[in-house]
Structure formats: structure tokens, C-alpha cells
Amino acid sequence: MALLCLNVRAEDKVKKTVYVQNAFIIDMLSDKAPQKGNVLIEDGRIKEIQFKDDASFPENAEVIDATGKYLMPGLTDAHVHVTTGKYESFDARKKYSEELLKKMLMGGITTVRDVGGHGELLKVLKEESSMQQIHSPSIYYSAFFAGPSYYKEMGTTEFSPCTQSVDSSTNVEEAMTKAKAAGATGVKLYASIEINLLHKLAKEAKKQGLGVWGHATVMPAKPIDAVNAGMEVMSHAEMLKWEQCPSLSTNMFDNYDKYYGKFKFDFPELDVLFAKMKEKNIILDATCYHGTVNGLKEAAIFTKKAHEMGVKVSAGTDYLGDQKLPYIHDELETLVKECDFTEYEALRSATIIAAETFKKQNDIGTIEEGKRADMLLLNSNPLEKISNTKDIHIIIKEGVVYKK
Numbered sequence: 001m002a003l004l005c006l007n008v009r010a011e012d013k014v015k016k017t018v019y020v021q022n023a024f025i026i027d028m029l030s031d032k033a034p035q036k037g038n039v040l041i042e043d044g045r046i047k048e049i050q051f052k053d054d055a056s057f058p059e060n061a062e063v064i065d066a067t068g069k070y071l072m073p074g075l076t077d078a079h080v081h082v083t084t085g086k087y088e089s090f091d092a093r094k095k096y097s098e099e100l101l102k103k104m105l106m107g108g109i110t111t112v113r114d115v116g117g118h119g120e121l122l123k124v125l126k127e128e129s130s131m132q133q134i135h136s137p138s139i140y141y142s143a144f145f146a147g148p149s150y151y152k153e154m155g156t157t158e159f160s161p162c163t164q165s166v167d168s169s170t171n172v173e174e175a176m177t178k179a180k181a182a183g184a185t186g187v188k189l190y191a192s193i194e195i196n197l198l199h200k201l202a203k204e205a206k207k208q209g210l211g212v213w214g215h216a217t218v219m220p221a222k223p224i225d226a227v228n229a230g231m232e233v234m235s236h237a238e239m240l241k242w243e244q245c246p247s248l249s250t251n252m253f254d255n256y257d258k259y260y261g262k263f264k265f266d267f268p269e270l271d272v273l274f275a276k277m278k279e280k281n282i283i284l285d286a287t288c289y290h291g292t293v294n295g296l297k298e299a300a301i302f303t304k305k306a307h308e309m310g311v312k313v314s315a316g317t318d319y320l321g322d323q324k325l326p327y328i329h330d331e332l333e334t335l336v337k338e339c340d341f342t343e344y345e346a347l348r349s350a351t352i353i354a355a356e357t358f359k360k361q362n363d364i365g366t367i368e369e370g371k372r373a374d375m376l377l378l379n380s381n382p383l384e385k386i387s388n389t390k391d392i393h394i395i396i397k398e399g400v401v402y403k404k
């Protein structure tokens, strides 16, 4: 058996023909009880799914006996920052990122959406991951946009295609072309961007095939303004509280002075907002665990309500630091325990809906023939208990098998 462990030889990192035999398959296409079946993987893709007793597979296949185990799609963390932190050199930063990515992969995460980091490094890591040169989830990342006043407050002036300063004089078409050429999948519209410019940026991003991502509030835009401007994925549920303010200033600190501590967690504008988000198929990247551990209980309150009203919620962690396993499992538990998601609904948030945040729902997120072979083989059923996502036996990423 050529199962890979943490320290592997480079020649082992090849996409083999793999046959997962006799697993309970949680395909994530419906919440029906998982059926027993076999999955054939070739060239990193799911070639065939068999729901029958007589197993048939090519002679060269590596057979994994999955009797009594549960096969589900690999998890996607839809909100990470894998390159941030203070590092003296590009290489030191790269080393840190690679360790983090390996940890994520071994914790069951086969894809990440990075929403703000070192663009140049993310490009390298994305390429190396897709070539199987590093042990890493597949990576999709953003180019970051903010107004000049944001950078002034932060004391930074060095701009790159993945970190751009934008104002009314910006050539929006050129800005997006640069972001795209830098390998970004989406743009993160972050702060200090006037509402009419937000509209222009979102429109051009979509025209060039880039996703439009951002925080739920991009001051001075309130959540509803971001929705109307064309935002497609809105991060941090707790930021939805700004919707109840009559108006917001471009300066974040002014808004905090004026409104902080006076927020209600149930207000009529929220219903209007969620109805609109549902209508426009906008995904709430709730980062619910991150919010609640930081004392922002409204993160769970708003996420629960959004879910009840039919808004799609993706699972993301806003990765905080080291821990034995990635935080995605905590996010899933928070969705179930604090926000009334069923186990199946929580798993959707970390698979097919998370994939939709970067428009890869046709490629990953379910177990279907033709899809990328990103899967987890679990020892116990996550539909019975959500924390069973931690009970990992094997991780398969693009057909490469990693044993825990």
C-alpha cells in the first residue's frame, strides 16, 4: 500500500488509481441515510461510483477497505489567511504557510478560500499545491481592495496586484485585469470604499470573471448597500449589526464612537436584508465560531436567523493560530449547537456551499462521478454526531491518499 504519511517522499505524491471499497457513502446530494458502495478514482477524479455487491476495479488499483467507515467530500474552509504574520523573508513566510497548509490538509480540509494575504506567495503555493509538490489543500485566493484612508490608518503604502488602493480616480478595468493576472479568484472589497465605487468595482470584477467578496459591512456601505452593489459572499455574521444604523461614515472609528454598545440583535432591517440575500443567492460566510469565541454572541444569533430564512451559509474559520486540528470542526459544531443547523446542513456549509463561494460547486463539494477526488474516510458517522468529522481515517486530495 502506498498510503502517505506526514513525511513522504516526493515520488509518492502521484495520482494513482484508487478503489475505496465498501464504504457508507455520504454523497451530500441529499440527507438520506448513507448507502454502501465503492468509489473508483482515476487521474485525481471520481471515475465511477458503484452501488452493488460485486466489486469491479482495474488490476493496478490501490484498494482501500472501507468496511464500516464513512466516505464524505473533503471539507472546505471558506475563510482562511494562510500567509499572514510577521516574517523576515519570503522563504520564512513560505515555510510557515506550508506547515499550516499541511496541518489543515491532515485535519480534513482539502480546499481553502484565502481572503487576504501575501499575493505573490499565494500564487506560488496555489501552483505547488495543484502540482502536488506540497501537502496542501487546493487554494483559491483574493486580491484585496481598500480606499487610501485605510492604508493611511494602517501605515502601509506598498501596493501589489493583490493589494490595491482604489478611489474615484482608479482605472477599474485595469485594476481587475491586474488582480486576475496575479492569480486571484475573487476580489475582497475591504474598507473605505465609497458606495458608487463599490458598484463599479463589483461590476467590473464580475465582467472579468472574478468573485466579489467582502465583509458584511464595507464602511460606509451597510450590508444592504453591499448587497445592492453586487457583493456575492459576505463575511462575518456579527458585522450585520451595522444594518440598523441610519448611516455610516467612511471612517470606521467615527462609526464605533457613534454606535458601539447600542446595537440590538433583532431588528426589522435584518429580515429585509436576509430576504434580499436569499433572492440574490448571496452567501453568508458566517465565521460563527470565530465570532462567538471573541464574545460576539450576535454572530450565532444572526447566522441562525439567516439560515432559518433560507440564506446560504458557508463554513469558514478566519484561522486564528495553532491547534491540534483545524478550527473548521469547531465551526461545524457551532453551526449545529448554536445555530440550529442539522448535521447534514452543517456539512453542506463546509462542502458544497463553501465550494460555491469561489464558484467550484461543479468540481468539488459532493461525491459524484467526474468530480475531483477530494474525500474523507471517517471512522464514524458525522450525520449522527457532527464532531465525528474529526474522526478521520484517510484523507484523499485530488486522488492522492493521506493516512492519519
Ligand SMILES: [Zn+2]
Binding pocket: 079, 080, 081, 115, 318
Ligand atoms: Zn478574515
